[in-house]
Amino acid sequence: MRTPLLPPGFNFSSYKLAAMPASGPASAFWPAFWRGFRVMIPLWLGMVPFAVAYAVTARASGLSVWETQMMSLTVFAGASQFAAAGLFAGYGMAGGASALGIVATTFLLNARHLLYGLSLSRQVTLTRPQRLIAAQFLTDEAYGMVTVKGGQEPGGPSFGYVLGAELSLYVVWNASTLLGALGGAVLPSPEALGVGVIFPLAFLGLLVPMLRGRVTVLVALASGLAAWGLSRVLPGGLVILLAGVGGALLGAWLTGRKTAVQEAGA
Amino acid sequence: MSIAAVIVLMWAVTYPPRWLGLNLGRVKLPPFWLAFLNFVPVSVIAALIVPEVLGSPEWPRRLFASVVGGLIVWRSGNLALGILGGFAAYWAVRALGG
Incomplete structure (x- = not known):
């Protein structure tokens, strides 16, 4: 920053520090926010058709445009929104899903976010109000991206970076929900577009750079295959929670054993 | 309710x-x-x-796409390139009727 009007010998940086003590962190928020926002852009392609498909399912089940949108604004968790949209089809009818059934399913599908928050809280230092805000927009995708790409941030991922990544999906998910709720019936389905493959491709892109060391590869294999097996009998969100916890336990146990062997050998 | x-x-x-x-x-x-x-x-x-x-019911295509996408990320370190490359591989197989 060149300022030719300043007197010779003027120390700009010390002036700035003294006059604007809060400018550092405050001005750093938006650049970090936009970096987080942009890092999610490759995932938009996969999100839009699914939000549209959710909205079409919800509308077909009898939800109004406002109710369809309200679920995306509040719950904001794709898999559980799809499940609920389907369950609402028989809502209030004999043999249909009950309110308790829909809420319990939602809880089971979304309990895995506890694990994401727990893992994120070790990487990012957040104040109490920041935690209240960041919690609302936490998703699989934002967690994965912040965990893997956030390491490239100077000093690790900040609140701005996390919120940018989270809101990137929130904005797209809600805009696409509205699009689907209003005119979704004429838009092509995710199956027709083949975009279902984008979600696993994105996560694979995050996983590949993490696969260093035998234990890590073993954990990924065990967790992935366990999830595949469990997914035949259990709902998706619960599968992620069980396989995720099981794989991490295996990793911790193998690490502990390796350390014990090293100590015994030393 | x-x-x-x-x-x-x-x-x-x-x-x-x-x-x-x-x-x-x-x-x-x-x-x-x-x-x-x-x-x-x-x-x-x-x-x-x-x-x-x-x-997935279309698992052979998705598996092929994953192998291609995974290899691209492994060699290039570029996530967006891996997603696009994998998606292109998926559509190549699907268009050819595989």
């Missing part, structure tokens, strides 16, 4: 786990549980991928 009320309850059971996990950052943990948390990302991400590929 109105649909809107059910949606509010869905929110009421979704938000607390998201918030609770974020609040446990300062809890002191023994080495075993620190190692556990270190393995959470790799374990969760693998669990998100495999059922979406092998459990």
